[in-house]
Amino acid sequence: MAHTDAAVKSPHAAKLAFWTLTSMVVGSMVGAGVFSLPRRFAQETGVAGALISWAIAGTGMLMLAFVFQRLALRRPDLDAGVYAYAKAGFGEYPGFFSAFGYWASACVGNVTYWVLIMSTAGALVPALGDGDTVLAIVLSSAGLWGFFLLIRQGVKEAAAINRIVTVAKLVPIIVFVLIAAFLLDPKVFAENWGGADYAGSLFSQVRGTMLATVFVFLGVEGASVYSRHARRREDVGKATVTGFLAVFAIFASVTIVSYGIMPMAEIAELRQPSMAGVLEYAVGTWGMVFVSIGLVVSVLGAYLAWTLMAAEVLFVAAGDRDMPRFLSRATAADVPVPALVMTTALSQVVLVVTYFSEDAFNFALDLTSALTLIPFLLAAVFAVKVAAGRGAGPDGGAVARGSGGEMTIAVLATVYTAFLLYAAGLKFVLVSLVVYAPATILFAMARREQGRRVFSPGEAVLFAVSIIGAAVGVVALAAGWISI
Template structure:
């Protein structure tokens, strides 16, 4: 029998009849959609128009949609084929490539969720500044830091009340935040100038800058397609949310369904939110709208109430998304602690089956990052770029694991059909991850190995805790470690010898 007392360790192989497995299909879809449709979605009009015309924006979303589809399909297939690998973002990497790679995926994904929550705090405070001008300027002044810190610990105590309670609140919040986004799309669909929407579709004609009359040089089509790729990846982070919480699902088959449904809903909303505003104002003017830009666009079309309405929607969206990501960032270290990748203290749960130690440590990391953004000139851009790229190790190892089990015929042990499509999902999903790294800002890509290296002491602690006769790093893992440290040296050289980080 499993000890259910406070601070007990709950094994991941417990049956689904456990009290902790309380998330149904609707709740899992809400986790996926709620994780993806965070505060950043309210800034998509300006974020995409700042670098690209409407045609390249559509192509960028289609490329991202296809790439993320293969990643999401890999998660969906693996959740059906290997339901034994709960919290699959971490377990797929360990199963396929060993404990050290698995740890790095868990560590990187965990940091991503923590930094993502700090990004939520910044944009939430920025939205509140619309109602209290000057009080939350920039989203990272002293008042913003204090209020953001209060929310970090408020969510900490809410999630400590249990996954069932937090999941129910997240479902309600997800439905509530869809309302302003849907109304935004409907209103623009009726009011925009469709002639303007199809003017200078490819951005090949010089645009007129809104603040003056000097022509802005046209940018190549390829550059315009590449520019918003990090924005699109950030928007799709969370597609794996149902897989991360698969150990809490009532029915394991719902995990795959929730992943695919959530992905389709989010892609449809993203494209409309990015495209329709081009019919509300010219690209040059749209590119200068203050974030959250959906508020500025709607205000331009219907008056001041549009600004108020979308900012309220943003606040609801961020509060709901923040809750979903707090649940996720607590789950990853807990499962890693149960499986031995993290020290076993992270696996402790309270009487409500909440990952209390993992949650307290995660909240502490978020608090430290919240204090650091006070010194950032562009805190929102920094946080969302780091978060978007720190998820890449999880995505690429999952897709490579999908490809691996197809190539070595392990797939045939779990299913009789579909191996070709599964292999395509794994290979193309992995290639898309590499494309994202290529399209992203080098200074943020360079931070990936540095942040992964910061987790080495935790990995060594967990390995020593097992008291294994085998060395901490086997021969293959020593090669991985050597590559990681070599990348760190390259980053340091780039920092001191070039302007990459300026």
């Protein structure tokens, strides 16, 4: 196929309708995370803590969903939402950081999908272990590049596949919730209420679940990221909120009903995917097989959606000259192949790193969440600026001041994402900077291509801070102060 330096306004761009955009939101959120929720929560807290966690996460993420909805309407000129909002609000280098961080989080998140597939198969093939053995990594690598070839055929075809997969993968999850709710044992549920077997206050228990809730909600911004393909701009916001509400109900239900099936100390010891173990305990072997099949379908669909979104962010950033020019090339079928190659390659690198981690799945899950927090925080703060009437509007004039409700939503989203950074802890902030800092090479390449100075004074300060943080992170990893 012929290659061009395709602009963002490609005439070949597929136009996606409301339900397709909604399916992309649901498809990118419902992936590996939901199948890991029972064990992940049981390791941290009981029913009371889980209810509080979901109340916080649900409210916070709903505020973020509203933020993306409002920004899609208030700044329809900004494509690839998360990245574009950071750039518009804080300048090119923070915008670059946001674009790279969001892209990197998607790549790392893709690794969790393959780890979980191999861990699921490991119940039958011991050589696959928990998804982190040499054989598991080799097979996962084959899957990575197989999907690269599929997506290279065209965005429209891949989006259609995702819509079908989204419906198919919801069936086993909904069946799990219904069966678990029907078989729920009130005595077991009551014994799991307080999380008495776990050290720490209720606050520390809730804090321990926060990265898991971030991970499962990643994708809430999916329609915003893919906004340039929307048939109608207003569908972007509607799809975001509709998809979020549907998925929130599913995630909270999966977590809570599991506490009524078996003691949480036993849930905490289940191999991933723990949803399969819970259903096996409740109804026998067929339950594990049923959930495992659903997991494979779900994970492959989510992988497809996230790979599409990751490549899209690099492509749009390059089109805006914030990434090197070679990443702006696309085929006649509107596939950004160089961006897709980089996306698959980074996932490949992280997949190899999981071999050296103590817990491959949890490491990839937590790092994915941590990398996403800075882009989310910048988007939320930008929404505060827009609501306050600060900055330029789509036409270059002053942006209109928003309502009190719009400001409240933006402030709540900002507070929530700031709390998530605190909940992540210093460990994942430092590891994130180890990933972020070297990426500045791409920013420097883009500036050199344009014959511009690499850093302004303010950008140089931000670069220095990132380098110092990355250096501290490397030393901490080397000395064993923090581990992966």
